[in-house]
Amino acid sequence: MTNAPAEFKLGQIGTRPEICAVYGGSRHSGGIVPSRKPKNVTLFSDHEVGQQFGYHDGWLAEEDEIGPVFEYTGAGKKGDQTFGGDYGKGNSAVLHHGRDGRTLRLFVAVGTVEGTDTKLHRYVGAFELDKRTPYVVREGLDEDGLRRRVIVFRLRPVGTVQHDPEDEIPPAETTVARLVPANTTESKLVEPEKNTTKETKRAAVPETIAKRREGELSDAFEAHLTTLGHEVRRFQIRIKGKTGTLLSDLYDVTDHVLYEVKGTHRREAVRMALGQLLDYSRYTRTDDHPEPPRRAVVLPGLPDEDLRELLAEHEIVVVRPSGDTFLGVPSSLN
Numbered sequence: 291m292t293n294a295p296a297e298f299k300l301g302q303i304g305t306r307p308e309i310c311a312v313y314g315g316s317r318h319s320g321g322i323v324p325s326r327k328p329k330n331v332t333l334f335s336d337h338e339v340g341q342q343f344g345y346h347d348g349w350l351a352e353e354d355e356i357g358p359v360f361e362y363t364g365a366g367k368k369g370d371q372t373f374g375g376d377y378g379k380g381n382s383a384v385l386h387h388g389r390d391g392r393t394l395r396l397f398v399a400v401g402t403v404e405g406t407d408t409k410l411h412r413y414v415g416a417f418e419l420d421k422r423t424p425y426v427v428r429e430g431l432d433e434d435g436l437r438r439r440v441i442v443f444r445l446r447p448v449g450t451v452q453h454d455p456e457d458e459i460p461p462a463e464t465t466v467a468r469l470v471p472a473n474t475t476e477s478k479l480v481e482p483e484k485n486t487t488k489e490t491k492r493a494a495v496p497e498t499i500a501k502r503r504e505g506e507l508s509d510a511f512e513a514h515l516t517t518l519g520h521e522v523r524r525f526q527i528r529i530k531g532k533t534g535t536l537l538s539d540l541y542d543v544t545d546h547v548l549y550e551v552k553g554t555h556r557r558e559a560v561r562m563a564l565g566q567l568l569d570y571s572r573y574t575r576t577d578d579h580p581e582p583p584r585r586a587v588v589l590p591g592l593p594d595e596d597l598r599e600l601l602a603e604h605e606i607v608v609v610r611p612s613g614d615t616f617l618g619v620p621s622s623l624n
Contacts, residue, residue, distance in 0.1 A: 300413060306411065329390070347360070357447070359420060359445065364443060366378070369432060371439060384419070385424065393416050415450065463530065467574055470523060474537065503554070508539065520544040527573050540588075548583040549586050557594070560597045568585075586607040588610070588616075607620055
């Protein structure tokens with residue numbers, strides 16, 4: 291028997307059986323616990339476990355115009371994390387919680403019951419996924435110490451939640467930019483049931499369409515560079531004093547060129563690409579190329595003349611598709 295309350299209050303501590311007795315789901319294992327009745331997805335976060343795999347769930351110190359974000363790492367200890375398979379079922383439940391009418395309930399481990407190995411968990415509150423960027427993908431380690439893709443969900447509070455300083459992500463002590471595989475991106479993951487008619491109609495907004503085109507354009511350009519014999523990667527960047535992690539678009543290792551890809555050549559997209567290139571290029575250097583990289587933006591078409599002049603003033607080249615090839619690719623260093 292469990293002494294579970296009718297509902298957990300913010301900051302209230304309980305064991306997994308007590309928590310699942312209230313919010314449903316398996317009382318035995320898994321960091322992501324879906325329940326159909328009641329409609330919840332309970333998320334268990336453990337800072338000690340995260341440190342073993344080189345990640346840290348928690349609040350980002352840098353809030354945007356919407357408010358705070360709690361980063362929560364997906365399920366799967368071995369190999370790339372996905373939305374399919376046994377571990378992927380939990381990730382899929384988080385991704386589609388809104389469609390399924392489920393609430394995300396977050397608990398953080400805070401020790402064990404005295405004299406036992408039974409873990410205690412503190413209730414942080416109810417959440418939903420960030421509607422603009424529900425998750426990002428980064429490179430991390432699996433349980434064998436091998437590098438793999440990791441899904442990091444971006445949780446937004448629903449109502450009042452507990453923001454405990456102990457749950458904040460530690461800021462980076464130094465600025466580190468590390469080369470990661472080019473497929474370290476959400477566009478490379480297959481999301482189950484994503485292409486149903488109902489979901490496609492609901493998602494067919496300009497921002498989503500541009501994002502889809504951006505992924506397709508990025509894939510095509512990456513394939514083009516690879517066909518030319520170039521090594522293509524990305525940079526994963528953590529900046530000193532900040533808690534967030536940045537991921538650049540494509541980086542041509544062979545020719546030391548940093549690319550930003552956009553799914554539209556409208557003014558706002560070009561201006562964003564300009565800012566991202568100026569920002570990322572400060573950190574994207576290697577032992578073979580200690581100097582700043584050359585910079586280029588990949589667009590589906592030519593932007594207006596004044597935008598081309600703006601990019602040229604900052605020595606940024608415009609690359610665009612033309613049939614089966616791409617025009618404007620910077621000439622090889624060799």
